[in-house]
Amino acid sequence: MSTIKITFPDNSVREFENGVNGIQISESISKKLAAEALAVEVDGEVWDMSRPINKDAEVKILKWQDDGGKYTYWHSSAHLMAEAIEEIFPGTKFGIGPPIENGFYYDIDMGDHAITADDLAKIEGKMAEYTQHDFPYIRKELSWQEAYDYFKQKGDDYKLELLEEHKNEKISLYKVGKFTDLCYGPHVPSTGRIKFIKLLNVAGAYWRGSEKNKMLQRIYGISFPSKKELDEYLYRVEEAKRRDHRKLGTELEIFLLTPKVGGGLPLWLPKGTIIRETLENFLRQEQKKRGYLAVVTPHIGNLNLYKTSGHYPYYKDSQFSPIKVENEEYLLKPMNCPHHFQIYAAKPHSYRDLPIRLSEFGTVYRYEQSGELNGLTRVRSFTVDDSHMFVRQDQLKAEVCDVIDLIQLVFNTLGFKDFTTRLSFRDPLNKEKYGGADELWDRAEREILEAAEEMKLNYKVAIGEAAFYGPKIDFLVKDVLGRTWQLGTVQIDYVMPERFNLEYVGSDGQKHRPVVIHRAPFGSLERFIGVLIEHYAGEFPLWLSPLQVVVMPITDAQNEYAASVVNKLKQAEIRVELDTRNEKINYKIREHELKKVPYMLIVGDKEKNSNSVSIRRHKKGDLGSQPLNEFIKSVTEEIENKKITS
RNA sequence: GCUGGCGUAGCUCAGAGGUAGAGCAGCUGAUUCGUAAUCAGCAGGUCGUCGGUUCAAAUCCGACCGCCAGCUCCA
Missing domain, CATH: 3.30.930.10 (Bira Bifunctional Protein; Domain 2)
Incomplete structure (x- = not known):
């Protein structure tokens, strides 16, 4: 048996038997690595762990932390999902199921059936079940004709269409459980690697991205090796929703x-x-x-301007229709x-x-x-x-x-x-x-x-x-x-x-x-x-904040003093409001915190008697009292310097 | 534009064939209070729109409008 030279990322070189695979290489390094390894990069190409290497090569074992590892993980997750779908909804036709930046999707054609939230839960459950079985992902290479015959008898029209582009090539298939898919690979060794799965949503997607084609149903999902990572991901999604400018823009009256x-x-x-x-x-x-x-x-211009520029009629479809005035045509200006x-x-x-x-x-x-x-x-x-x-x-x-x-x-x-x-x-x-x-x-x-x-x-x-x-x-x-x-x-x-x-x-x-x-x-x-x-997240730096300061007296005994504070702030061109509503101070504080007002000035008898203000900074809480003039000075400075935090 | 989901009070939501409900916000009154919600009362809706089924529709069906997710597009 001949040997081959394997070069690792640290440039060390070791000899292995010809035909060695990623599993054997990673096992020879450490048990831990072998357990974590998802795929192997061979001369820059990502391969399955089980695929034999037959020549000298640069090899990197890919784990979850590597992009290629994640990619493989999600790719395999997509296949696992397809298997679950085939089990629950026999006769489903499959399009493509690739990994994406955050997770994976699979495009499927179920005829008239529209996927519901219940269906997603069922599919997710089935996937979890399969991960328990720890099915291996098995790679098979067939001739073009063999592959064609297989998908033909299965009635997978989309796969047949994909095959048309790979005539005269060796075709690789992957089998996981009972599901066999046309696929370049690579895949993780077995379904047990995929631990925590969440199917996120369903959306329409044109077959092969063309408006002319049939629209398929696309199921998006994501998976992680640990619950912690899944939870963190779902938290980030929630955080993004919390920050959504459409929601905040309405709430903050922007x-x-x-x-x-x-x-x-x-x-x-x-x-x-x-x-x-x-x-x-x-x-x-x-x-x-x-x-x-x-x-x-002006906001409109003679259509001829855009003919001269060459934008019209080339971008005709993304302009509002021309306006006819006397014998001329005008366009709402697109630039x-x-x-x-x-x-x-x-x-x-x-x-x-x-x-x-x-x-x-x-x-x-x-x-x-x-x-x-x-x-x-x-x-x-x-x-x-x-x-x-x-x-x-x-x-x-x-x-x-x-x-x-x-x-x-x-x-x-x-x-x-x-x-x-x-x-x-x-x-x-x-x-x-x-x-x-x-x-x-x-x-x-x-x-x-x-x-x-x-x-x-x-x-x-x-x-x-x-x-x-x-x-x-x-x-x-x-x-x-x-x-x-x-x-x-x-x-x-x-x-x-x-x-x-x-x-x-x-x-x-x-x-x-x-x-x-x-x-x-x-x-x-x-x-x-x-x-x-x-x-x-709606918490603008002071210089941009629509409302910079709210002054709130503790009781109406300080209303007059509070008004004089507001006046001085206005003279310093600070955007300020006075809140003399007959409410407890806690109530007012809560409300202005929720509205993300940067500074709250609380004035009671103490402040009134010492010409000062008690300062509360949004999200930071009570900052104690300060003479009014000092507050104005520091706030003015914060605005002028366009400070980003505090 | 396409596919799917969703439209009930200003906001968040409950009601799933028997004639509309809560909390917050609003208004009125009481309370004068020290760093994230004081109490009570009042008012607020042709249940997105239009049509159909039914003795009876927020609820079932259809069309349209709008919003959301994605696809396609973005000089």
Whole structure:
């Protein structure tokens, strides 16, 4: 028997008999490892523990802690679920059942039967039963024809369709208990590895993700090796629900969505408007420092503008229908750029004037499918903190760096420490998709990369993700649900200046084409604030909080003093309310704690007689008494510094 | 847009063929109180909308509207 060399992650090398498998390797290392091992990575590919290795290879034993281990675990869980479904609902046709970022799903076709919560409980119960039996996952390799015959007699049409794409290949099947599935693998050694299972929900999903195909039922689930991990996961799901901006936004009276106005058309309530305006003013100030010029443009524009830009009719389906006025057609503006281009084009520009940075909090309107609307994060009317900067090619990199710096400032100020960026470049194999000259693109992509390096961005490059008019940088933030939101964006544009015939006169006296940078640090105020609400769980930092201080007298003997405190706070431009309701102090405290008011000032006779206030900080409790002037000073400082905590 | 689930008072929910109920919020009164709910009374609803079945519908059936989950989409 020949031997093979196995290299481990620590670069140690050991010899094993040819045909050794992951189980034997892990057993040779330690019993504990063998018990925890879920799969084995062989030369970068994840394999079953039982699959023989026939050549020298780099091997890593995968446990739950490894992504490949989790992936395998959830993949096997999906199969276990399919087995349970087949047992309970014979005749079910199976689509695909892959692992996902958090758990797994299986797409199934049960004809007319719609899965109910009871069904889920039954399936979950059956799965738990199977884990007790500790069925092994057995891999079989068949010829294409054998596999085809098997699924043909079983009537699994979807599997047959999948097989069509793998003609002339060896087909691998996995058998667990009585259920046999078409599958690349890999799987964990046996069902006993899967300990704690929770089936989460059912939703429709098109077969192979195409609207043209039949809709199948998709069952989502998750599984863990320990109860603790399952409980933690379920807790996180609950926490995400608690932070949901749609719930908090309504409770805290930030915004209102009502069918009487229309889906995806949020109304900003007084408290939400304070947050919005505070954010806007913050950005306006920063932009003034950086030489931006504010402009204001109307909410509609002549349809021809969007024909010139090339967006219409290409994006016709995601715009509101045109409005006919006299002999012209107008569009609710889906973006601000064409308006801004007209401002630039209205007079000649010298190379000395560039860059010109036009900025506007511009509200745009896009038609989103009704099923896509979601709170503030997906709406039909939203306000972009837009700017279009017209620059010379030689100014591009410095300008991009300045924009990145601004976006970083915005994110850091708001406490988004963990954001990543995506540099979207064109696909060099598919150049005809993009406008603009080759050398401009090459240069722009190089300069974006240099700018990203210079600004120390945590970035990854996405080839083929560029807009048709130029490469871009997107800023991505993860919310508590683990969803990634694209907030800020910087886009380089060579196409629009051409289409709108934008120019400047260079030092050579000739006309030149400027480059346009589109950028928005918040992206949209709606989405940004939606994410902020969840990020802070509604507990905004003081500078953003709609209500900063509530003053509450213990009895009405202090009403007059309390009113004078409120007055002084108002003069210091602190957002304050007076609560003289005839209620016990505990009642008032509870109420304002629930409304997440940052500071509560309690004034009784002691405070009245010493011109002081007793301070209670939201979630922190009683901070003791302080002279009023000192309180005003420290609060003002907290607001001015935009402090994130306390 | 598609599939499924859900729509009862401002909010959270109970009622599952016999004619609508609780807690909180609101209003009125009493209480004047020191760091997360004082007590009492009052008021509040064509049970999402429209149609059908029935002696009788919040309850059963159908259509529509809205919300939620996911799919598809997102310049």
